[in-house]
Amino acid sequence: MTKYYTTGQAAKILGVCIRTVQLWVEDRRIESWKTSGGHRRLSRESVHAHLNSDRLSNALTTDLSPHTATKQFLIVDDSKTDSRLLTQIILMVFPDADIAEAADGFEALIRVGKKPPDILITDLNMPNMNGLQMIEAIHKQLGDEKPTLIITTAYDAEELKSLPPIPPYVTSVFHKPLNIDLLSKCLTQLK
The missing domain is CATH 3.40.50.2300 (Response regulator)
Structure with missing residues (x-):
């Protein structure tokens, strides 16, 4: 099991479109990094924390x-x-x-x-x-x-x-x- 998700995978997990995930990443709500090829990878832990976040509630x-x-x-x-x-x-x-x-x-x-x-x-x-x-x-x-x-x-x-x-x-x-x-x-x- 990898420790990261692609933007598309995170979008499916969070039930939103890819652009929403990109905006959350830009807003630093979800931890991420870019590969040497320029592809974004999102911290698996951060995606799940965002999904279960009490901040919104x-x-x-x-x-x-x-x-x-x-x-x-x-x-x-x-x-x-x-x-x-x-x-x-x-x-x-x-x-x-x-x-x-x-x-x-x-x-x-x-x-x-x-x-x-x-x-x-x-x-x-x-x-x-x-x-x-x-x-x-x-x-x-x-x-x-x-x-x-x-x-x-x-x-x-x-x-x-x-x-x-x-x-x-x-x-x-x-x-x-x-x-x-x-x-x-x-x-x-x-x-």
Whole structure:
């Protein structure tokens, strides 16, 4: 058994995309080094410590806001880890939130058709139907009654330029790994 993982292996273990792992490495959340060939290797111990980390749980236990009316949320992300993180952040700001999840754009459209949420948080890079395609379909389906739309993405600013433009009716875009404080502040402003 090796004492390291490749970035791809770590991404599978952590349930996130490779770009998220790269960002965590750059942020020094996961220990790593580069081989002589320039390939990144991640400490097996550090990856598992990150997976089982209590830091996130401790960071999310403080309620930042007073009690407000129940809001309906829909999280659309194929990463279970990212969905759990978003759920924790939402509950920190909206303790009584009604939160549903969808793993891709198609599933999200079905949920929106049955019960439109007040706030929809979606990843861009998903299987079957990506976040931009889904947002456009929701806009056509619901028009002015569409939910508040927030995008999360592992794409950096340069990569986003290669995609179709983000529609002007999207409230915010947050890059992964998510900045918990900034996203919490954004959600607090939506109360």
